[in-house]
Every structure is written in structure tokens, then in C-alpha cells.
Amino acid sequence: MTTTNSDSAPGGDFIRQIIGDDLRTGRHGGAVTRFPPEPNGYLHIGHAKSICLNFGVAAEFSGRCHLRFDDTNPTKEEQEYIEAIMADVRWLGFDWGAHLYFASDYFETLYEWAVHLIEAGHAYVDDLTAEEIRDHRGTLTAPGTDSPYRERDVAENLDLFGRMRTGEFADGARVLRARIDMAAANINLRDPVLYRILHSPHPRTGDDWCIYPTYDFAHGQSDAIEHVTHSLCTLEFEDHRPLYDWLLDHLPVPSRPRQYEFARLNLSYTVLSKRLLMKLVDEGHVRGWDDPRMPTLSGLRRRGFPPEAIRDFAGRIGMAKRDSLVDMALLEHCVRLQLNREAPRRMAVLRPLKVVIENYPEGQSEMLDAINNPEDAGAGSREVPFGRDLYIERDDFMEEPVRKFHRLAPGKEVRLRYAYFITCQSVEKDQTGAPTVIRCTYDPATRGGDAPDGRKVKGTLHWVSAAHAASAEVRLYGHLFTRPDPGADGDLLADLDPNSLETLTECRLEPSLADLAPGQPVQFERLGYFRLDPDTTTAHQVLNRTVPLRDSWARTQARAKA
Numbered sequence: 001m002t003t004t005n006s007d008s009a010p011g012g013d014f015i016r017q018i019i020g021d022d023l024r025t026g027r028h029g030g031a032v033t034r035f036p037p038e039p040n041g042y043l044h045i046g047h048a049k050s051i052c053l054n055f056g057v058a059a060e061f062s063g064r065c066h067l068r069f070d071d072t073n074p075t076k077e078e079q080e081y082i083e084a085i086m087a088d089v090r091w092l093g094f095d096w097g098a099h100l101y102f103a104s105d106y107f108e109t110l111y112e113w114a115v116h117l118i119e120a121g122h123a124y125v126d127d128l129t130a131e132e133i134r135d136h137r138g139t140l141t142a143p144g145t146d147s148p149y150r151e152r153d154v155a156e157n158l159d160l161f162g163r164m165r166t167g168e169f170a171d172g173a174r175v176l177r178a179r180i181d182m183a184a185a186n187i188n189l190r191d192p193v194l195y196r197i198l199h200s201p202h203p204r205t206g207d208d209w210c211i212y213p214t215y216d217f218a219h220g221q222s223d224a225i226e227h228v229t230h231s232l233c234t235l236e237f238e239d240h241r242p243l244y245d246w247l248l249d250h251l252p253v254p255s256r257p258r259q260y261e262f263a264r265l266n267l268s269y270t271v272l273s274k275r276l277l278m279k280l281v282d283e284g285h286v287r288g289w290d291d292p293r294m295p296t297l298s299g300l301r302r303r304g305f306p307p308e309a310i311r312d313f314a315g316r317i318g319m320a321k322r323d324s325l326v327d328m329a330l331l332e333h334c335v336r337l338q339l340n341r342e343a344p345r346r347m348a349v350l351r352p353l354k355v356v357i358e359n360y361p362e363g364q365s366e367m368l369d370a371i372n373n374p375e376d377a378g379a380g381s382r383e384v385p386f387g388r389d390l391y392i393e394r395d396d397f398m399e400e401p402v403r404k405f406h407r408l409a410p411g412k413e414v415r416l417r418y419a420y421f422i423t424c425q426s427v428e429k430d431q432t433g434a435p436t437v438i439r440c441t442y443d444p445a446t447r448g449g450d451a452p453d454g455r456k457v458k459g460t461l462h463w464v465s466a467a468h469a470a471s472a473e474v475r476l477y478g479h480l481f482t483r484p485d486p487g488a489d490g491d492l493l494a495d496l497d498p499n500s501l502e503t504l505t506e507c508r509l510e511p512s513l514a515d516l517a518p519g520q521p522v523q524f525e526r527l528g529y530f531r532l533d534p535d536t537t538t539a540h541q542v543l544n545r546t547v548p549l550r551d552s553w554a555r556t557q558a559r560a561k562a
């Protein structure tokens with residue numbers, strides 16, 4: 001797996017170099033870019049790469065970035081997606097200002113330009129069916145064959161195209177095609193379809209149109225109308241660039257944008273395709289587009305990924321001209337770096353095991369000082385209650401400890417964080433042999449520090465006071481798929497990990513967490529970073545684990561350097 005196969009040099013990646021050169025040589029006064037989502041689903045982390053690139057270069061090269069909805073296919077597009085996309089771009093930290101556009105705003109102009117092509121003999125109405133057009137297209141090695149309608153005269157084409165617009169013909173009965181070259185080596189130039197008939201209302205233009213431009217006929221022309229200078233898109237459009245240029249060459253466009261391609265982001269253990277993500281939602285494999293296991297921006301947000309971390313990630317993966325698979329561990333690493341700075345530390349026990357401190361007076365409690373964030377001296381400290389009955393993590397105790405287990409075991413002494421040294425005296429168990437209560441003694445002389453006699457303990461455990469703890473549900477997430485390249489064997493669903501969500505309902509939190517604010521990240525000591533889930537109600541707190549503490553990315557990097 002590669003992470004930084006950026007085609008970059010001191011002046012930045014290859015795109016920034018091109019733009020820098022264009023500004024230096026005076027070709028453009030500033031960079032105008034656009035992020036052009038099709039509103040047919042929610043944005044994912046791959047889109048974030050494109051958003052960070054487009055808005056990023058606009059900011060760096062004294063330009064502007066447009067948000068343009070590529071809304072040319074009314075059968076798949078919805079207002080819900082338009083609103084979600086705008087919210088996601090804003091959340092990522094970008095602002096299009098006054099520059100919100102819709103390809104549908106240009107339908108009238110695009111229609112006029114189609115007429116212009118017909119009049120110049122560069123477009124014709126074709127009566128072949130979609131299937132026949134495919135059959136006529138030829139292959140990579142064999143040229144295509146001309147449609148029998150290719151030689152229609154201008155007047156007939158104008159008449160038929162006008163009647164396509166007024167709704168005289170059924171869906172699929174006719175299309176408008178560019179008249180380029182059926183023998184072109186590039187299949188995209190073999191008389192591509194420019195307009196199709198779709199009797200389908202549009203979220204923005206309603207019933208005004210029953211013919212809609214294709215992506216190829218809308219995209220470059222929209223760029224030109226908006227005076228976009230650099231139209232940055234993913235590699236799959238590389239083969240469309242000759243058509244992009246051909247159309248601009250043959251139309252009375254007000255500006256001359258250029259298209260550049262970069263590699264799309266692929267991320268291990270997930271899929272970045274709206275179509276596949278929609279399938280997961282529609283078939284109920286996840287709880288929705290914003291399921292915290294989804295690579296959507298709404299899912300990552302709900303899980304607790306900060307936008308700063310996603311922008312940091314986008315910067316680190318760089319811009320390459322070759323497709324690659326980026327390790328999910330790098331994204332999680334960026335999340336940890338950010339949360340480590342901003343998240344206050346708290347104590348919580350996810351799988352509680354009761355501990356009774358036998359020599360601590362019954363009914364008594366005290367407040368102990370706990371540091372809020374060792375990374376941020378200004379964050380201060382707080383008080384946590386301590387008492388006779390506590391909870392510790394179930395797997396912090398072993399009745400028969402294995403080698404190197406430095407936590408609690410019969411006869412062993414450990415430190416309770418911010419509190420005392422305790423020693424396990426006995427264990428109570430249920431019929432299955434599982435421990436139910438650990439009976440311990442504490443050393444009052446170790447309060448909040450070390451033992452006066454200098455004896456050491458190897459383990460430090462987190463804990464909460466049973467009498468004071470708040471209860472919560474905590475959701476732990478694993479990868480959605482069991483393999484880094486889900487679907488590589490042809491069956492995506494077979495690679496779903498049935499254990500990607502683990503729900504713990506008996507968690508106990510230190511009392512200060514009762515008023516945790518929505519959106520506030522916290523670190524539970526030794527467990528990871530967490531955030532409230534919107535399923536939280538006044539009676540029932542639900543938290544998501546954003547990421548555990550252990551950083552597999554940092555560890556592999558360290559090993560590689562060693």
C-alpha cells in the first residue's frame with residue numbers, strides 16, 4: 001500500500017506546478033476551480049480529496065472555487081443530497097461564497113449550443129436505440145460504423161431536435177449526437193451522445209425539460225460559462241479530455257478552461273463509490289448514509305473524525321497521476337494527532353468488574369485531582385470521586401495471569417490512576433467461574449502518588465466509583481470489510497465484517513461525563529477517543545468510539561525507520 005506517491009516537487013504537486021506556471025506566465029490572473037458533485041448520494045472521503053484540492057489551490061493561488069452541482073440526470077438526483085453535500089463541504093471548512101452553481105441553470109444555453117453544432121453540421125439526431133448505438137461503436141481495435149441517420153441534413157436535424165424538446169418522442173426514441181469521427185482511436189470521439197430524452201421532472205427545473213444533456217456536453221461548457229481556469233477531475237476522465245477540448249473548440253464559449261486529471265483516492269477496508277455505498281444503505285447492511293462505519297463525510301463526522309484531521313490527511317496523501325490504495329491507518333493516525341491535542345481526558349469503564357476496597361470505610365468518599373490534558377497545560381484538572389466500591393475493566397484482571405500481565409491478579413499490587421495502590425486479596429466468582437467481585441486493600445499512604453517506601457508497581461488501571469458513576473451505551477467500530485480490497489473477488493457483500501459494530505450497554509463513566517456536550521471529543525484513558533452519538537437522549541447516553549488509542553500507522557512507520 002502506498003501513501004505518498006505524490007508526483008510532487010518543491011513547488012507542490014504537479015497540479016500546483018501547472019497552475020503556478022500559468023499564473024507566472026500570465027495565462028491567467030488567478031486560479032478558478034470548481035468542485036462538481038452529482039447530487040445522487042452523499043459525499044465520501046474520496047470527494048474530500050477533491051474538495052481539499054479544488055478549494056485549496058483556489059486559496060493558494062488568489063482565486064476562487066465554485067460549488068457546482070452536476071445535476072443533469074433527474075432520475076437519480078434529489079434535493080436531500082444537494083443539502084447534505086452543502087453541509088458536508090461547509091463542515092470540512094470550505095466556503096464557496098457567492099459561487100453556488102447548478103449545471104441545470106445552463107440548460108437553455110446548452111440547448112442553444114446544441115443547435116449551434118447542428119447548424120454547423122457537427123451534430124445530428126440519431127434514431128438508433130441505445131443498444132444499436134453500442135453495437136455501432138466498434139471496439140478498442142475495430143473502428144465503429146456510421147449510423148444510417150448520420151447524413152441527415154441540417155434542417156431535418158433542427159426540426160427533430162426541436163420536437164425532442166417539445167416532448168413529441170418517448171424516452172430513448174432519439175438522441176442528439178456529435179458528428180465527429182466513427183473511426184477515431186478514442187472511442188469517446190465516435191459521435192458521442194449529447195442529449196437524451198427523459199420524461200422525468202427535475203428537482204430544480206421541474207417539467208421545463210424532457211431532454212437532458214449528458215455529462216460530456218454539460219461539464220466543460222459549464223466550466224467555460226463560469227470562467228473556470230483549471231478543471232480538476234479524476235483519472236477516469238482522461239479519455240474524455242479530447243472530447244472536452246473538441247466541444248470547446250466548436251462552440252462559442254466565453255472562456256477556455258483546461259482539464260487536468262489526478263488519481264482518485266482508494267482507501268483500504270472500505271469502498272469509495274456512491275453506487276456501492278447506496279447499495280449498503282438500501283439493503284440495510286449499515287444503518288444509513290451516516291452510519292459511523294461508512295466512509296461518508298456524514299458517517300465520519302458522526303463517528304467523531306474532526307474536519308481538521310481529514311484536511312491533514314488530504315494534504316499527506318498528495319496528488320498522484322497513478323491510482324493507489326491508501327492505508328486506512330493513515331487516516332486514523334491523522335484523527336489521533338488532532339484529538340490528542342484537543343480532547344480532554346476522562347475515565348470510563350466499558351466492561352465493568354466490581355472492586356471492593358475492604359479497608360476503605362463504608363459510606364465514605366473523597367475527591368481526587370485528575371489532569372485534564374497532559375498535552376495542554378492550560379486545560380487544568382478536575383476532581384473525580386473515589387470510594388469503597390469501584391469498577392475496573394474486566395480484562396484488567398486475570399485470576400491466573402499470563403506472563404507479562406502486569407495488571408490486577410490475586411496477590412498483585414497495581415496503581416489506580418490518580419488514586420491509590422491496591423492489592424488483590426480474593427476473588428468471588430459465579431457458577432461459570434467468571435469473576436464477579438474482586439476484593440482488595442488499599443495503601444492510604446500512596447494517595448495520588450508513589451509509595452513512601454519506594455516500592456514500585458508495574459500496572460496503572462483506570463477506574464470509576466460505583467456510587468457516583470453515570471451509565472452509558474458505547475459503540476465500538478471495526479472496519480466495515482474484512483479485507484483491504486473489498487469486492488476484489490467479485491462479491492463485495494461476502495467481504496462485509498459481521499462484527500464491525502460492537503455495542504456495550506453496561507458502561508460506567510466518571511460523573512463529569514454526564515454533561516458532555518454534543519460534538520465535544522473526549523479521550524477515555526487507555527481506551528481511545530469518544531464522542532456522543534446523536535442517538536443520545538436525556539435518559540440515555542450513547543457514545544461512539546472514534547478511534548482506539550493504539551496507532552498502528554505510527555508503529556509501522558517507526559518499524560520501517562528502525
Ligand code: ATP
Binds near residue numbers: 036038265272275
Ligand atoms: P462515485 O464514483 O463515488 O459516484 P463520482 O465521481 O461519480 O463518485 P461525483 O459527484 O461525480 O462522484 O464527483 C464529484 C467530484 O469528486 C468529481 O470531480 C470526482 O472526480 C471527485 N471524486 C469522486 N470520487 C473521488 C475519489 N475517490 N477520489 C478523489 N476524487 C473523487
Ligand code: MG
Binds near residue numbers: 038
Ligand atoms: Mg459521477
